[in-house]
Amino acid sequence: MAAVLPVTAVRAAADNYRFDTTHSQIVFSIDHNGFSRPFGRLHIAQGWLHFDPADWSQSATELDIDLTSLDMGDAEWNAAVLKPAFLDAQASRYAHFASTSVERRDDTHGVLHGNLTLRGVTRPVSLDFTFNRRGSTIYGMHTVAGFSANTLLNRDDFGITSNASSIGHSVSVWLELEAIQDDKAQSNKESP
Secondary structure: OOHHHHHHHHOOEEEEEEOOOOOOOEEEEEEOOHHHHHHHEEEEEEEEEOOOOOHHHHEEEEEEEEEEEHHHHHHEEEEEEEEOOOOOOOOEEEEEEEEEEEEEEOEEEEEEEEEEEEOOEEEEEEEEEEEEEEEEEOOOOOEEEEEEEEEEEEHHHOOOOOOOOOEEEEEEEEEEEEEEOOOOOOOOOOOO
């Protein structure tokens, strides 16, 4: 019980948020046979954030990414990437990210460390991020915290090894995230 109390006290200092899935975006890019680096987009299904603007080390987050939301600009290409050789969305529809720590570099920049589970494989991931701002929406309806983040993933780490000679292995990922303050954000989380 004593080991749990410090975590509870730590989390109590942070405000709770739920991700605004309308205004949050995940975009990725990967090499296509040396000709180009096409982009794809994924949708955040749900997620929560504990954020303490005064002490980022007290912050934490989890989110679920709906792989079936994949949009690469072509229905046939989307279907091919969702098959078992790549994202295998039928077996594991959601990718899951859970933070383990937050490192503050200056007033607006930091590194978010955590674990990404994709295709049933979990690997550590670090995201460089910018804290854009925290404030009220234009009509004062919500308090919102906004972030921009990026990382580089190796698809082989998650067992995606198909088409090794024509599709790159390094995947550039960008996230634009808005989270709405919601005291019940984590307690409302349901597993997809």
